[in-house]
Amino acid sequence: MVHEKTKQCACLFVIDFDKAYGWLGFTQKIKAKAHLLENCEEDVDYTMKLENFAPDITSPLEKHGNCETIMITADCFKAICMSARTAQGKRVRQYYLELERRVREGDLTLAGEVVQNYDNANGVHTQVLLRTDTSATNxxxxxxxxxxxxxxxxxxxxxxxxxxxxxxxxxxxxxxxxxxxxxxxxxxxxxxxxxxxxxxxxxxxxxxxxxxxxxxxxxxxxxxxxxxxxxxxxxxxxxxxxxxxxxxxxxxxxxxxxxxxxxxxxPNHDDKGNPVPCGKRVRQLESAHRRSQKRLATVERRRALETA
Structure with a gap:
């Protein structure tokens, strides 16, 4: 949603920092702002605007005094999420680590989403060749x-x-x-x-x-x-x-x-040569076999569709 908003308004600074730091789990804006200023650059990652409101005697509920508005980019939001020492920040880091693992292992679901998004955005159809290994058959x-x-x-x-x-x-x-x-x-x-x-x-x-x-x-x-x-x-x-x-x-x-x-x-060893307990190694090998079977099944389905 943020990336679509960025395209529509042709502006990079589309996320309200007040909403961002609350979602991230900071209890005080001053701490969240200090974290932002320490890790990000003004006019590149965020913009800061200060407005002054004169007090209104007839309407005491109206806001008055100085009001600071901070807007940040999508990339800046990701950066502060990954560096924040909050429970939500930890979940974000785990998300990106899991994403990297799936990319490294050639996860079919993730690959399909990436290709489909590219095709939808560019109005093309991409033919994908999937990597398989001998563990799928053996x-x-x-x-x-x-x-x-x-x-x-x-x-x-x-x-x-x-x-x-x-x-x-x-x-x-x-x-x-x-x-x-x-x-x-x-x-x-x-x-x-x-x-x-x-x-x-x-x-x-x-x-x-x-x-x-x-x-x-x-x-x-x-x-x-x-x-x-x-x-x-x-x-x-x-x-x-x-x-x-x-x-x-x-x-x-x-x-x-x-x-x-x-x-x-x-111990046995994983694909990187690190020692692992036998039970964990068994599950790693079986998981790799299941992934290979899924890849082969996907290839067969595509061949069947192309033939039809």
Missing amino acids: GPPEWVTLWKEARGDQKEMGKVMRGIIKAKGVKDPRVYQEVENIHNQSVWNFEGWTRQYLKENGVRVNAAAEAMNKKQLNVREQFSDTFCKKLIDMDAPTAQSIRKLAEEIKIATLPYTNFHQLQEYK
Whole structure:
């Protein structure tokens, strides 16, 4: 709407600063004005006009004194939005970062909007060739499917374990988390708590299994399976006896994990070479595959329309 107004009135300064700073989340005009003067240039990004109104004794409600009017350009408005330290300013920055990401990845929706706007403005029809890649036909690597299967099995064993602990009447709510922590210790061979271990290795995930590869997930599943079978045979287990059982299985598992060198966190890497947890990498590859499929589908639809 602002860009259309700029075209119609042949004037760059079309946004009222009083409305702009309120929308942006500034509580005081003086702070917003200081931000504007610090980051923008007068007569290029904004204009400032000062009017003087004489007091009207007969009508005290009429405005009087000095009245300052500031008008800014569309680009100036974007600039102060991106540099403002307000909640709305943060949302604007996230918007432009998301826009850049979509452009970089060749998002079809965004590309279609850009081309359509250009065609409408210039009265032309643009033929667009869409980039595709082999992942559209071949799909993600085989290890992605294997990892998802192992992750699903490990999750199911976690549900079974929680159900058995509950069925045994153990009321301590921390027992399951402590057993899970011992499971992780047996796979990665560390002492302490999982959260601290992941933090020290620079891994940001909610569930530790998201940072494990397929082989590590399989060890976790076998650990849980053994734990559940022995827990079922226990009569009236307590929180202390459950922890002791988990520690015994951990000791028996450590030689196996050391032999297969499972104790280190070995991340996958994204397209830029940055290390990422396995679970996040799986979702990245699947998302890239879905985008490629959409591109191919769009190409096929256009070919069908041209043939028709």
